Amino acid sequence: MEPGTPRRHQARKRFGQHFLHDRHIISKILLAVDPRPEDFLVEIGPGLGAITLPLLERCGTLTAVELDRDVIPRLRAAAEGKGELHVLQADALKTDFRALTPPGRKLRLVGNLPYNISTPLLFHCLDQMEVIADMHFMLQKEVVRRMAAPPGGKDYGRLTVMLSARCRVEPLFSIGAGAFTPPPKVESAFVRLIPHSEAPFPLGDPARFSALVNQAFSQRRKTLRNALRGLADESAIRRAGLDPAARPETLRAADYARLADGV
Numbered sequence: 467m468e469p470g471t472p473r474r475h476q477a478r479k480r481f482g483q484h485f486l487h488d489r490h491i492i493s494k495i496l497l498a499v500d501p502r503p504e505d506f507l508v509e510i511g512p513g514l515g516a517i518t519l520p521l522l523e524r525c526g527t528l529t530a531v532e533l534d535r536d537v538i539p540r541l542r543a544a545a546e547g548k549g550e551l552h553v554l555q556a557d558a559l560k561t562d563f564r565a566l567t568p569p570g571r572k573l574r575l576v577g578n579l580p581y582n583i584s585t586p587l588l589f590h591c592l593d594q595m596e597v598i599a600d601m602h603f604m605l606q607k608e609v610v611r612r613m614a615a616p617p618g619g620k621d622y623g624r625l626t627v628m629l630s631a632r633c634r635v636e637p638l639f640s641i642g643a644g645a646f647t648p649p650p651k652v653e654s655a656f657v658r659l660i661p662h663s664e665a666p667f668p669l670g671d672p673a674r675f676s677a678l679v680n681q682a683f684s685q686r687r688k689t690l691r692n693a694l695r696g697l698a699d700e701s702a703i704r705r706a707g708l709d710p711a712a713r714p715e716t717l718r719a720a721d722y723a724r725l726a727d728g729v
Contacts, residue, residue: 485514486516487647506572510558511533518530522548526550532553563575563597600660611655622715624682631666633662635658635659667719668727678725681693685714688714690703690710702725
């Protein structure tokens, strides 16, 4: 290495870092996101800027949320002359996206989500859905399967139900481990989430709905009458038009909403 040459940044396990480098995949991501100059884009976990820089060139301005302070100077240096990059050194799990959103606008979220926090981060975004226009994320392929799973299978669960109540989930394409440095031990996938413009079903009490879904899938091998003990008795289950002997994974999100409204 010549004097003055910056050292190659090593991905850190504690941050769940896997840096994207495959140009073909980057091009597919850009086509899927289709960024426009009028968009207000927020990227979660930009890393070394594989997606950040082409997004910035197309939009002119971009906000990035990055936890690893060591990559931020490299990111800022690489972005010089490409647009206006705002980097927030913060944990995305604790980031208030509402505070980042200009009045009267909605933001578009993009990111290569760290696999070790992807599910809680999705729930964190759900809690702020009113300021989000859409989301495009790279995630573990298994997580994307769970996000879009139909009722009745092992992949269908709490994540599926809670997402379907708030947004449409569109798996777009798979991404092999070789597209990243270091390569993860699992396959990845790219997914689009679009908040519903109108609720797909009545949801009177979101907190009760969430509690029911959470308890049901924490005991998914039990029947509804047993899994929901303490939250919904057998008569309430029947009033919702459901079979108390059914398993939690056979119910649609609308079924849980109807049950929540009746208890």
